[in-house]
Each structure stands twice: as structure tokens, then as C-alpha cells.
Amino acid sequence: MAFELPALNYDHSALAARGMSQETLELHHDKHHQTYVTALNGFVDANADLAGKSLEEIIALTYGDDSRAPIFNNAGQHWNHIHFWNALSPTGGNIPGTLESKIVEDFGSVGQFKDAFKAAATGQFGSGWAWLIQGADGKLAVTKTPNGVNPLATGEGTALLGLDVWEHSYYVDFRNRRPDYVTNFLDKLANYEFAESNLA
Numbered sequence: 001m002a003f004e005l006p007a008l009n010y011d012h013s014a015l016a017a018r019g020m021s022q023e024t025l026e027l028h029h030d031k032h033h034q035t036y037v038t039a040l041n042g043f044v045d046a047n048a049d050l051a052g053k054s055l056e057e058i059i060a061l062t063y064g065d066d067s068r069a070p071i072f073n074n075a076g077q078h079w080n081h082i083h084f085w086n087a088l089s090p091t092g093g094n095i096p097g098t099l100e101s102k103i104v105e106d107f108g109s110v111g112q113f114k115d116a117f118k119a120a121a122t123g124q125f126g127s128g129w130a131w132l133i134q135g136a137d138g139k140l141a142v143t144k145t146p147n148g149v150n151p152l153a154t155g156e157g158t159a160l161l162g163l164d165v166w167e168h169s170y171y172v173d174f175r176n177r178r179p180d181y182v183t184n185f186l187d188k189l190a191n192y193e194f195a196e197s198n199l200a
Contacts, residue, residue: 002041002044003037003040003041003044003055003078004037005029005030005033005034005037006082006085008025008029008085009085009086010088010089010090012025012026012029013025014090015088015090015189017090018090018092018093018184018188018189019173019174019181019184019185019188019189020088020173020189021172021173023172024169024170024172024173027168027172028164028168028169029081029085032081032168033077033078033081036074036077036078036081037074037078039070039074040058040071040074040075040078043070043071043074043075044058047071049061050071055075055078055079056079056152058071058072058075059072059075059076059079059150059152059153060153062075063076063149063153063154072148072153073147073148074148075148076147076148076149076150076153077148079150079152080129080148080150080162080164081164083150083159083162084162084163084164086191086194087161087162087163087190087191087194087195088185088189088190088191089189089190089191089193089194092188092189092190092191092192093186093187093188093189093190093192094192095110095192096192096193096196098196098199099192099195099196099199102140102199103140106139106140106141107140113132113140113142114186116142117130117132117142117163117182117186118179118182118183118186119142120142120143120144121144121163121165121178121182122165122178122179122182123144124144124145124146124165126146126147127146127147127165127166127167128144128145128146128147128149128165128166129144129145129149129150129162129163129164129165130142130143130144130162130163130165130182131143131144131145131150131151131159131160131161131162131163132159132160132161132162132195133151133156133157133158133159133160134157134158134160134198134199134200135156135157136157138200140160141156141157143156143157150162158198158200159198160195160196160198160199161190161191161192161194161195161198163182163185163190165178165181165182169181
């Protein structure tokens with residue numbers, strides 16, 4: 001069965017008042033993400049060993065194999081964007097109690113978590129992602145990955161909250177001001193309820 005572009009949980013205009021325009025969502029979700037899905041389906045059709053495999057299985061099979069980098073890139077980006085749309089909310093920015101307690105326990109304070117996340121997101125050279133993860137030891141940490149790589153592929157931990165820092169995710173609204181985009185995400189758009197639901 002072919003992979004499909006998931007519908008958003010909110011209207012394309014629902015995030016505009018919080019810093020992500022309808023134009024950005026239409027371009028990013030409807031165009032960019034659809035391109036990854038279409039390309040991935042083409043690779044699955046052309047590679048018999050991928051038939052019937054889940055997205056997670058394809059990521060595991062192709063990560064680190066230079067000869068299959070195009071397959072991984074599109075599979076990774078499909079997985080990343082499915083996560084990303086869930087990581088955004090029209091009522092974002094409010095951290096629920098269980099997650100807040102865990103953040104304070106592992107980072108020292110919410111402010112220190114946000115500083116670490118912002119450093120990762122702005123420090124990722126070129127295209128990539130910043131992540132709040134829960135490691136195998138149960139502790140929260142912040143990490144960053146290039147291009148379409150994600151914590152699922154690297155085995156670093158469970159992705160709780162991911163932010164796309166490819167330029168197409170913010171250039172319409174923030175031009176070259178990636179730090180402002182990251183701050184806006186953390187304070188106004190981040191779906192921390194979704195992040196809490198991903199806690200082990």
C-alpha cells in the first residue's frame with residue numbers, strides 16, 4: 001500500500017496568529033511534504049525488498065547506506081514531517097505538568113531547556129532538525145540532526161518534539177531570522193501535550 005500525505009490536525013490558517021502563515025503551511029505541507037511522499041513511493045515501487053515494509057523499517061534498512069541515500073532521505077523526511085505537524089498546535093506553548101517536571105529535573109529549568117533547544121536549532125549548519133528526545137536512560141536531552149536524519153535512525157532516543165530548521169519551514173514568515181523562528185516555536189507553537197504523550 002502506498003504511503004500518503006497525512007492531513008493536518010488543524011486548518012492551514014490556524015497557526016497564522018501564532019507566527020506560521022497559511023502560505024507557509026500550504027507550501028510546506030501540501031508541496032514539500034507531498035514531494036517526499038511521491039518520491040518515496042517511487043523508490044518502493046522500484047525496489048522489491050521494500051514492498052510491504054513500514055516507514056520505520058525502510059528507515060532502518062537504508063540509514064547509513066550511501067547507495068540508498070535517496071531512499072533514506074525521502075523516508076526520513078516523511079517520518080520527520082509526520083512528527084512535525086503533530087508538534088505544532090494553534091494553542092501551543094503551554095507545557096503540561098508531567099513534562100514540565102521532567103524538563104526541570106533533567107535540564108534544571110524550562111529556561112535552560114529552551115536555551116539548549118535554541119542552541120541546537122540555530123547551531124545546525126544548513127538544513128536539518130532539532131529534537132527534544134528521551135534517551136535509553138530515561139533522561140531528556142536535546143540533539144540535532146542534518147538533512148532527513150532523525151533520532152529513530154540514529155538510535156539516540158525517542159523523539160518527543162522535533163523542529164524543522166530547513167529554510168523552507170520559516171523563510172516566508174521569518175526570512176533569515178532562524179533564531180526568531182525557533183523562539184516563536186518554543187513559546188507559541190510547540191505542542192507540548194504531544195511531546196508529553198511521547199514520554200516513556
